[in-house]
Amino acid sequence: MGFALDEKSYEGEIITKVVEEVKQVLNRLSQTSLNPSECLGKSPHKHPKSQESSWGIEHRLKQLEEKLSLGFEETTRIIGVVGMPGIGKTTLARKLYEKLKNEFLNHVLIPDIHEISKEHGLDSLPTMLLEDLLNVKDPNIETLQDAHQPYKDQLLKTKVLLVFDNVTSRKQLDALLGNRDWIKQGSKIVIAKSDKSLLQSFVDYTYEVPRLTDRDALQHFIHYAFDNDQEGDHALNFSKLSKDFVRYTKGNPLALKILGAELLGQDETHWELTLAALAQQHKSPPGQSTTKMLHNVWRGSYDGLSQQQKDTLLDIACFRSLDETYITSLLDSDGLKNEVEDLVNKFMINIYAGKIEMHDSLYMLSKELGQEATATDGKGRHRLWHHHAITNVLEKNKGASNVRAIFLDLSDITRKMSFHSHAFAKMSYLRYLKIYSSQCPQECDRDIKLNFPEGLQLPLNEVRCLHWLKFPLKEVPQDFSPENLVDLKLPYSNIERVWEDNKEASKLKWVNLNHSRKLITLSGLGKAQNLQELNLEGCTALTTLHVDMENSSDASGQKPNGHFD
Structure with a gap:
């Protein structure tokens, strides 16, 4: 598009022409229905394939057909198709519908029932079904429960094939099928959904869509990751990387398709970086x-x-x-x-x-999601994994009340750090606290990296799991309440006793204090009556169990398993 301007040109007329031309171009672009995600991260000549892969479909389709046709020809069969997200339930249901629909005079496929009912309400479901089955507009439906009754005699004249995709509630099924007395014998009904519990007592058989075999998964991935002219020799150069991506997705067709489309047209370095990002x-x-x-x-x-x-x-x-x-x-x-x-x-x-x-x-x-999760009750549900985010909260206390879990790998900490005694004081909803090292036991004896020179406050009563490698104090602070504590691990620590006095710890099942060489007594665990396992390996200063510990047993009457040096 271009316009020549000279000193005789009328500027207003030229601008009008430009505006009109731009409008026409934009209008043509809007009609192409481009998916923005298809335009990102691709070289100019590489676009995701429009032709769908069929690898693994035929075998699964045959299995589903066999389940649908069990019994006599006049037997009505209702089959559920279930499986993890992305496993191919929708694809399989559609393929089955296309293959069998010509064997029935009346057949209906209703896609994405969840979205339809969410947008238009449950009443829209029987309306759509009856409109398609009977070729009527605005069928007479007085109540949702009896939606099919006015047309029952007409419906009973013909066997039907019904395929319902993405059903997410029993109410949707009730709206679509009612009491099922209008369905002629010999009809076939397929229901695709992600929750198999909703189909119990409703279907004749539940078919769980299996993952793709390694061979089919690899071919499925190659279909999307390479151009048609590259699927042979060029794919061989990426053979190991392709198998690594297949292994990562565990045969999930949608994940393979997404990764393949992302990698289409990219060089080997990009493939390696993407795989490393997934692994790390x-x-x-x-x-x-x-x-x-x-x-x-x-x-x-x-x-x-x-x-x-x-x-x-x-x-x-x-x-x-x-x-x-x-x-x-x-x-x-x-x-x-x-x-x-x-x-x-x-x-x-x-x-x-x-x-x-x-x-x-x-x-x-x-x-x-866990790093920023919130809930309708207004309480934070933050689960922190990255050491920078964790140490930032410990140092500044900002957002501490929103923290639900801390998982700090000490191998990520490159220097000694000191914190105020109140670093954990505001974490009233903390449930899981794990300070560990991915390099332990190889480097368990290294110096303590987290220090609390003014002591430590732990006014927490929601903690279920307390793991702290090289716990720096002589005992767990007195303000800590173990009433909800299930698992306590303080290996290679400086503790001399777990905590002062016998605290209520009826839920405590596992205690691991291995190589806490200064530990001299277990007197604080006297009320841990349901203890199942106690690891005291390497606790060389401990010479005897406390009398309450010797008499403790779990609810089954069994003594806790012990590991002693």
């Missing part, structure tokens, strides 16, 4: 995550959680891959054991070999 996410300071591209895999499911479920998920992220009994013991102080089961049903976590596991990309998101 826990070291990234707040607000500097380089992996936000994966957040969309989980963000919708996270936003749909209740406040208690969000708190539980973000707390679990603090103790990922640890024993289920241990984590639920920490959470049980709030009576939140059922929340763990809910998160399993929603595929946000899973329990494998007795340990609670979480997908790496969700773990990454949870740690980032």
Whole structure:
């Protein structure tokens, strides 16, 4: 676009022409429906592929068809399709619909039911269904419960194929299907959702979409990470890196697609830096995550959680891959054991070999969300991981009342630091305090890096987990209340006794004081009647257990397991 100007040109007319031309260009651009995210971080000639990958689809589609067709031809089947976010539930449901719809006179696919009901209300769901099934406009619906009754006779004449995607509540299913007496025998219904607990007693079978096999996951990733003419020889040069990305995503198709689109057209150095950023996410300071591209895999499911479920998920992220009994013991102080089961049903976590596991990309998101989390009660839910953020709070006390958890790796601290005695005094909602070293036991005997020359105040009563490597004082301060304490670890510390007097510690199950060479008595633990494990290895100054400790046992009557030097 250009205009020639000379001294005879009329400036107003030229400006008018320019404005009109710009309007036309902008109008054409607005009609192209460009996705802004597709224009970022790519070379000018590399765009994410519009053609979807089909790797792994056929096998899963065959499995789902088999479950849907079980029984006689005239058997009505309702199948639930469940799985973690990004696993391909929507894709699979749509593919199944496209494959089977021509076998039915009437068929309906309703996408993203959660968003439809959220925007238009539950009443809109049976309206959409009946409009599509009967080809009527504005069907007569008097009540939500009896929405199908005026058309029951007509509906019973024809078998139907119904596919409902992204169902998030039982109320949505009730609105769509009512009492189901209008469904003709031989109909097939598929319900895709992320919470398998909502389908109990409602469906004939629940199909859990499996992760992609290593082979399919690699091919799925290659489809998005390379141009069509590069998928052969060029992909071989990135073979190891490609497999590393596949391993990181654990066969999640959406995560692989997002990463592939991000890496398309980029050089090997960019690939290596992206992989390193994923692996070192826990070291990234707040607000500097380089992996936000994966957040969309989980963000919708996270936003749909209740406040208690969000708190539980973000707390679990603090103790990922640890024993289920241990984590639920920490959470049980709030009576939140059922929340763990809910998160399993929603595929946000899973329990494998007795340990609670979480997908790496969700773990990454949870740690980032945890740093700034808030709740409807106005209380902060901050979980701090980065040493700069932690030492800043300890030094300035700014935002201390919002801190829920501190996880400080002493190997990140390069010099000795001294703090005021009141550094923790305002952290009244602190639940998890862990000061550790990722280089221990190799360097456990190094000098103490955190010092409190004027003593230490710990007026805390919400703490469930207190871990402090090389605890610098002779005892835990008198103002600390262990009434909610479940796990106490003070290895390689200067303590001579745990705390003064016998304090109420009925929830305390695990105590580890190993290599606290100045420890001379356990008298303060006399009321820890449910203690299950006591580690005193290397406590060379301790010659005998306190009489109350010798008589203690847990609720099952078992003596605590001991580790002694």
